[in-house]
Amino acid sequence: MPQTHLSGDAVAEIAAFRAQFAVPRHANGAEQNYFCGNSLGLMPWAARREVELELTRWAELGVEAHFDGETAWMPYHRLLADDLAWLVGAKPSEVVAMNSLTVNLQLMLTSFYRPTGARRQIVIERRAFPSDRHAALTQVLLHGFDPEITLVEIDATDARGVIDEAAVEAYLRQHGEVVALVLWPGVQYATGQRFDLARLTRAAHAAGAVLIADLAHAVGNVQVDLHACGLDAAVWCSYKYLNSGPGALAGAFVHERHHHFDGPRLGGWWGHDQATRFRMAPEFNPMPGAEGWQLSNPPILAAAPLRASLKIFRRAGWPALETRADLLHARLRTRIEAELSAELELLTPAEAGRHGCQLSIRVRAGRSKGRAVFEYLQRQAVVCDWREPDVIRAAPVPLYNHEADVDALVAGLAEGLRY
Numbered sequence: 001m002p003q004t005h006l007s008g009d010a011v012a013e014i015a016a017f018r019a020q021f022a023v024p025r026h027a028n029g030a031e032q033n034y035f036c037g038n039s040l041g042l043m044p045w046a047a048r049r050e051v052e053l054e055l056t057r058w059a060e061l062g063v064e065a066h067f068d069g070e071t072a073w074m075p076y077h078r079l080l081a082d083d084l085a086w087l088v089g090a091k092p093s094e095v096v097a098m099n100s101l102t103v104n105l106q107l108m109l110t111s112f113y114r115p116t117g118a119r120r121q122i123v124i125e126r127r128a129f130p131s132d133r134h135a136a137l138t139q140v141l142l143h144g145f146d147p148e149i150t151l152v153e154i155d156a157t158d159a160r161g162v163i164d165e166a167a168v169e170a171y172l173r174q175h176g177e178v179v180a181l182v183l184w185p186g187v188q189y190a191t192g193q194r195f196d197l198a199r200l201t202r203a204a205h206a207a208g209a210v211l212i213a214d215l216a217h218a219v220g221n222v223q224v225d226l227h228a229c230g231l232d233a234a235v236w237c238s239y240k241y242l243n244s245g246p247g248a249l250a251g252a253f254v255h256e257r258h259h260h261f262d263g264p265r266l267g268g269w270w271g272h273d274q275a276t277r278f279r280m281a282p283e284f285n286p287m288p289g290a291e292g293w294q295l296s297n298p299p300i301l302a303a304a305p306l307r308a309s310l311k312i313f314r315r316a317g318w319p320a321l322e323t324r325a326d327l328l329h330a331r332l333r334t335r336i337e338a339e340l341s342a343e344l345e346l347l348t349p350a351e352a353g354r355h356g357c358q359l360s361i362r363v364r365a366g367r368s369k370g371r372a373v374f375e376y377l378q379r380q381a382v383v384c385d386w387r388e389p390d391v392i393r394a395a396p397v398p399l400y401n402h403e404a405d406v407d408a409l410v411a412g413l414a415e416g417l418r419y
Helices: 008-020 045-066 081-088 101-112 130-142 165-178 197-205 300-316 318-339 367-379 403-418
Strands: 095-097 121-125 151-154 179-185 210-214 233-236 253-254 344-347 359-363 385-387 391-394
Touching: 008 300, 008 318, 045 300, 081 095, 081 253, 081 300, 101 130, 101 179, 101 210, 101 233, 101 253, 121 130, 121 165, 130 151, 130 179, 130 385, 151 165, 165 179, 165 197, 197 210, 300 318, 318 344, 318 359, 318 403, 359 367, 367 385, 367 391, 367 403
Parallel strands: 121 151, 121 179, 179 210, 210 233
Antiparallel strands: 095 253, 233 253, 344 359, 359 391, 385 391
16 A cells, blocks of 8 residues: 655656656657556566677577576576565565466466365456456366356446455355355456455455465556465466566466475476476476476566566555555546546546556447547557447556646547547
8 A cells, every 4th residue: 555654755756767668659759648558568678678688698608698697597587586576575485487377377276276076166256357267267177067157257246347355255155165266356457446365365265265366457556465465376467567578477476385285286397396407307396485386497588578677666666656656546537537427437446455557437428439539549649448348448657657648648538528
């Protein structure tokens, strides 16, 4: 949560971070008003330098770059661990940068979805991101179960699409004896709703189930404290709020109580005990901690931008980031409610702690008008995101969005509605 004791100067300093990012330009040469960090974050200039450094090392050192220098490739993923652990409120041994988001999700589901007897159900949200539902569905099918019975979707509790945590708690109290796993987002991608992961984890554990979180829209957006929450595992991508490039190296968290996990997992040689990895023996002895779920050696040219981004977050600090984010979000919300509430409905909860950067805006007139407004914004160099059938998603990111961007978005919405 934002720290209200921060000085105005400390928060204002975050606005200066915009200069550290490449802001795309419109056809007229002006910088875009970019609100699409919930889909693809902007490129930090430092990312180019980190990649060029490794390209140079490749050119000059060849295979020896695996072992030589401060960014030796063999242990490169560990260069990310401390900053990544800080970012998500974890211990370095609990986090690892690897693979892509859905690969990591399938790895976690393979280990932690362990149906026994009548305890088979996976509980997800009704409007889960498709990849999450696909992963849960295929896990159910791999076990030979009927998804009509085994895959349970908790529906929205109001017309905006918001789901009250109480609805999940109620289901787990009533049916917990048949629930094996809860798969839940930190921030819901369509509505921008932020969930209380500690509360949901307590409910899942009380029912005898495990909880895995998809933090694709949470990491880098809101402060999370994964170790203290006690959830079993989590996964996330790095190309949204973490600004690490298209298809960027993703991440995973495994709570330390599972660090000597003796259940099933999908293995690969980079998860094998590093002390004996190069003996090339046939047996698989996983490393303790999150590293034990690695499959292959990390792609260095994909890891380098993440290293650059994590350094920026560490310099900025969570208190100033969240305070600045709340100021921008509140400015956008307040102006839309005051000036455009007859034409636009805000789906994202307004309460403190119930949202991140994103504001999901429904065009009341429906899809045709909504698309016209969205396309008008694009022509005016205001870059947002469209979700069917009638929602414009806008994410004022504290690292590179300014108040002038917010004002340009509101003006564009007003003009587009009249257009």
